[in-house]
Amino acid sequence: MVGWRLELAKGANTTVPSRAVRVSLASTLPVDVVDLFALELGARRRVRDDGDLVFYNQRRSADGCLWLVDDRCVRITLGELPDVVESVVVAASLDDAWTGAFADDAGLRVRIDAAGGSAWDGPGLDGPFTVRHEVTVEGAERCVVLVELYRREGGWKVRAVSQGWTAGTAALLTEHGVHVEEDPVPAASAPPAPVPARPGPVPPAPAGPPARPAGGGRRPPEGPAGRRPRPGPAFRCRRPAPRRRPPRPGASRRPGSSRPIPGEPAVAGEPTRTTPRP
Numbered sequence: 390m391v392g393w394r395l396e397l398a399k400g401a402n403t404t405v406p407s408r409a410v411r412v413s414l415a416s417t418l419p420v421d422v423v424d425l426f427a428l429e430l431g432a433r434r435r436v437r438d439d440g441d442l443v444f445y446n447q448r449r450s451a452d453g454c455l456w457l458v459d460d461r462c463v464r465i466t467l468g469e470l471p472d473v474v475e476s477v478v479v480a481a482s483l484d485d486a487w488t489g490a491f492a493d494d495a496g497l498r499v500r501i502d503a504a505g506g507s508a509w510d511g512p513g514l515d516g517p518f519t520v521r522h523e524v525t526v527e528g529a530e531r532c533v534v535l536v537e538l539y540r541r542e543g544g545w546k547v548r549a550v551s552q553g554w555t556a557g558t559a560a561l562l563t564e565h566g567v568h569v570e571e572d573p574v575p576a577a578s579a580p581p582a583p584v585p586a587r588p589g590p591v592p593p594a595p596a597g598p599p600a601r602p603a604g605g606g607r608r609p610p611e612g613p614a615g616r617r618p619r620p621g622p623a624f625r626c627r628r629p630a631p632r633r634r635p636p637r638p639g640a641s642r643r644p645g646s647s648r649p650i651p652g653e654p655a656v657a658g659e660p661t662r663t664t665p666r667p
Contacts, residue, residue, distance in 0.1 A: 397549040407503035408468030435566035476539035482558040522549040
């Protein structure tokens with residue numbers, strides 16, 4: 390491969406002798422303001438599905454031939470693209486939070502370099518290949534197609550496009566068959582319904598006299614089996630006096646003896662007399 394350096398004007402094209410290239414963007418705007426993306430297009434200039442797109446949230450294409458190396462560089466393996474892919478479009482857009490346009494960027498330039506055969510970026514082993522293009526955008530375009538690589542006579546060529554899209558990135562992607570999910574517009578929320586006041590605690594009803602049963606004035610049974618519990622025995626402070634056994638009838642006591650004397654009536658409550666034995 391013979392190396393050369395070339396500056397392309399808008400609309401001009403040249404042959405790409407390398408099987409893998411690197412497309413880099415130079416801009417005076419902050420890095421997080423400019424978003425670089427690329428599309429694989431078929432015969433009808435449409436993607437097969439969303440896997441043919443690389444951007445900041447999807448840095449690899451489904452077939453692995455497109456790789457968004459960083460926010461300002463995309464690597465394209467032209468020699469491995471499927472035959473149904475006829476062109477690759479590289480474009481850039483501005484972040485929604487940025488209020489300006491690409492026309493305000495005087496240093497907007499794109500560069501195409503030969504890349505090595507490995508996954509790592511770098512110049513080709515046979516010599517450098519560099520094509521530069523100064524992007525010219527007029528008006529309020531916030532999305533611009535930078536360059537397009539396309540098949541021609543069994544090889545690849547690159548064209549400097551510099552075409553702006555006033556309708557924005559969503560319109561460009563939709564025209565090429567990419568499904569774009571728009572952020573839903575928040576509906577006007579209805580005012581919140583008033584929260585009803587919580588009712589306070591209900592005071593307990595005053596306790597009245599117990600209702601009498603219909604059968605009369607007797608109190609209803611209490612306790613288990615309808616019987617009122619009996620009060621327990623009172624605690625005794627001292628033992629009761631022992632009870633004496635009454636004497637048999639007709640028995641009397643002998644003098645000086647505790648035994649009763651036969652024929653003498655016993656006197657209740659009389660103290661016991663004792664007499665000595667003879």
